[in-house]
Amino acid sequence: MEAQERAALEDKARTIRKMTIDEIGYLGVGHIGGAMSVIDILTVLYYKVMKIDAENPSWEERDKLVVSKGHAGPAVYAVLADKGYFPQSWLHTLNIGGTNLPSHCDMNRTPGIDFTTGSLGQGTSAAMGIALGDRMKDIDAYTYLIIGDGESQEGQVWEAAMFAAHYRLGKMIAFTDFNKMQIDGEVAAVMGIEDIMGKWSGFGWHVQRIDGHDVGQISDAIAAAQQEQERPSMIICDTIKGKGFFPGEGKVGSHSMAFDYARAQEAIAQLEQEGSR
Amino acid sequence: MKALNEYTDMRAVYADTLIELAGEDERVVALDADLIAANGTAEFRRLYPQRMINVGVAEANMVGVAAGLSSRGFIPFASTFGCFATRRAFDQFFLSANYARRQVKLIGTDPGVTAQFNGGTHMPFCDMSLMRVIPDLVVVDAADTVSLYKLLRQVYAHPGCVYMRMHRKGAMTIYEEDQEVTLGKGIVISDGSDVTLIASGMVMVAEAIKAEQLLSAEGISAAVIDMHTIKPLDEELVGTYAKKTRAVVTCENAQRIGGLGSAVSEYLSESCPTRMRRVGVHDEFGEVGTQQYLQERFGLTAEKIVSAAKELIALK
Numbered sequence: 001m002e003a004q005e006r007a008a009l010e011d012k013a014r015t016i017r018k019m020t021i022d023e024i025g026y027l028g029v030g031h032i033g034g035a036m037s038v039i040d041i042l043t044v045l046y047y048k049v050m051k052i053d054a055e056n057p058s059w060e061e062r063d064k065l066v067v068s069k070g071h072a073g074p075a076v077y078a079v080l081a082d083k084g085y086f087p088q089s090w091l092h093t094l095n096i097g098g099t100n101l102p103s104h105c106d107m108n109r110t111p112g113i114d115f116t117t118g119s120l121g122q123g124t125s126a127a128m129g130i131a132l133g134d135r136m137k138d139i140d141a142y143t144y145l146i147i148g149d150g151e152s153q154e155g156q157v158w159e160a161a162m163f164a165a166h167y168r169l170g171k172m173i174a175f176t177d178f179n180k181m182q183i184d185g186e187v188a189a190v191m192g193i194e195d196i197m198g199k200w201s202g203f204g205w206h207v208q209r210i211d212g213h214d215v216g217q218i219s220d221a222i223a224a225a226q227q228e229q230e231r232p233s234m235i236i237c238d239t240i241k242g243k244g245f246f247p248g249e250g251k252v253g254s255h256s257m258a259f260d261y262a263r264a265q266e267a268i269a270q271l272e273q274e275g276s277r
Numbered sequence: 278m279k280a281l282n283e284y285t286d287m288r289a290v291y292a293d294t295l296i297e298l299a300g301e302d303e304r305v306v307a308l309d310a311d312l313i314a315a316n317g318t319a320e321f322r323r324l325y326p327q328r329m330i331n332v333g334v335a336e337a338n339m340v341g342v343a344a345g346l347s348s349r350g351f352i353p354f355a356s357t358f359g360c361f362a363t364r365r366a367f368d369q370f371f372l373s374a375n376y377a378r379r380q381v382k383l384i385g386t387d388p389g390v391t392a393q394f395n396g397g398t399h400m401p402f403c404d405m406s407l408m409r410v411i412p413d414l415v416v417v418d419a420a421d422t423v424s425l426y427k428l429l430r431q432v433y434a435h436p437g438c439v440y441m442r443m444h445r446k447g448a449m450t451i452y453e454e455d456q457e458v459t460l461g462k463g464i465v466i467s468d469g470s471d472v473t474l475i476a477s478g479m480v481m482v483a484e485a486i487k488a489e490q491l492l493s494a495e496g497i498s499a500a501v502i503d504m505h506t507i508k509p510l511d512e513e514l515v516g517t518y519a520k521k522t523r524a525v526v527t528c529e530n531a532q533r534i535g536g537l538g539s540a541v542s543e544y545l546s547e548s549c550p551t552r553m554r555r556v557g558v559h560d561e562f563g564e565v566g567t568q569q570y571l572q573e574r575f576g577l578t579a580e581k582i583v584s585a586a587k588e589l590i591a592l593k
Binding site for chain 2 (some may be wrong): 106107108114115116118119121122124125126127128129130131132133134136137155156159160162163166167
């Protein structure tokens with residue numbers, strides 16, 4: 001990736017991180033850890049890769065994204081607000097009664113959300129249905145899917161994995177946000193998922209493993225995945241839970257964390273300093 | 278399709294209706310979980326191979342894929358045995374299909390005792406109870422070939438999710454082809470003044486009709502209602518007949534907890550308190566046996582309906 005493009009994407013990711021911290025901090029509690037860890041993936045998808053139109057969220061030919069780890073909703077909302085799917089002022093309504101931005105992604109409430117998720121594992125099957133449906137309609141579009149590492153313990157993920165390979169869903173490109181942590185502790189301690197590459201490979205998927213915070217690697221991996229016509233692709237992204245939210249970065253407790261708005265502003269200031277270095 | 282009274286299996290009516298709908302509307306797709314042969318949709322697969330999606334033995338994934346297809350504008354009919362459709366894939370149907378406001382038509386076959394030799398593991402006694410608690414879901418159990426055909430066409434047109442119970446083997450034709458059948462509206466099979474028998478599904482509508490004849494022979498006039506749509510319940514019809522006969526017996530091939538009997542009693546207890554008896558399975562698991570054995574074992578017979586009706590009349 002050219003240095004200029006890399007800098008622009010990194011800058012955008014930093015903006016989305018600041019918006020996400022502000023959004024959750026305004027409410028005072030939220031799934032900050034798993035939101036922050038997917039932001040570089042979301043940034044490359046929304047600002048470089050995906051064929052979308054914020055003016056027409058239901059455009060038939062668009063690429064679709066299912067965020068099966070639905071609790072990363074706040075990060076997606078920051079991107080969608082930045083892209084103009086809805087006013088940025090909505091971000092301060094996160095989880096307030098009657099909001100259009102609920103904790104977990106809801107296609108019926110939020111413009112730009114392609115599928116409702118929240119019960120882990122379910123977004124995987126829905127994404128396969130979307131990918132199959134687009135192929136049946138001869139729509140030339142990719143379906144992207146983001147799952148969590150803890151989520152990979154759900155049996156439904158593997159039912160869907162088997163399905164995608166059997167139906168040769170070559171336009172399915174999935175990411176595992178492997179931040180190594182889940183609610184009860186480290187993934188390896190709660191219910192280890194390694195050999196994660198071997199698992200996906202054994203299910204018939206094209207598999208890559210990258211640094212999930214390196215926009216260049218994310219971009220290259222997506223390009224390689226797009227070359228695969230017959231097999232669905234899984235990109236295992238090694239990430240850090242809470243990445244960029246310094247009070248919670250790399251901490252199990254960041255899955256759902258309470259922090260007040262002043263603390264959020266301090267964290268945002270810290271991120272800005274990082275950007276100026 | 279051939280004349281509806283010529284069908285000898287309900288699953289054939291389902292398959293032919295699905296083929297008819299698929300011919301009219303390219304959005305109609307079918308999914309199954311390794312039970313295409315059992316559910317009788319092999320001909321659909323032959324005619325529309327790209328539109329029949331076999332997911333293998335993975336019901337949760339089937340419902341999720343159906344929900345995804347629905348979000349791309351398809352109208353998926355997903356079928357499997359009723360026990361797996363409702364118990365195994367409950368959360369997927371609840372969230373990915375219903376909460377997400379998709380249009381998934383879930384078909385659960387081998388209702389109640391008709392699971393016969395597959396036994397307790399495969400015997401859906403609680404499918405209706407499970408489905409009734411899902412907000413806005415339409416829950417259907419057709420008793421005859423004509424109503425199955427007409428209801429399936431309305432299930433297809435309904436802009437939301439539906440759970441439909443369906444008999445696979447054997448068929449019954451009660452109605453003429455021109456019978457008016459409307460989703461959410463019960464059908465009065467016979468009028469009566471002493472007691473009302475409200476039944477759903479092929480097994481218990483047949484038993485209710487038999488019970489009406491037995492009661493008639495004893496000079497008791499029983500109304501028989503085919504309540505093919507359990508949810509939304511035809512409250513107007515229930516209320517009218519409760520007032521008219523002041524005695525209601527519900528008849529269901531399912532758990533009494535949460536099913537047709539519950540639906541009727543919930544309505545009547547609040548709006549028109551009426552003495553009732555609920556003929557159905559009394560909080561038990563299923564087991565193996567012939568349908569006849571199982572109907573007797575679980576009390577799903579015309580004789581049970583008759584004695585329930587007489588009890589109520591004696592209390593008047």
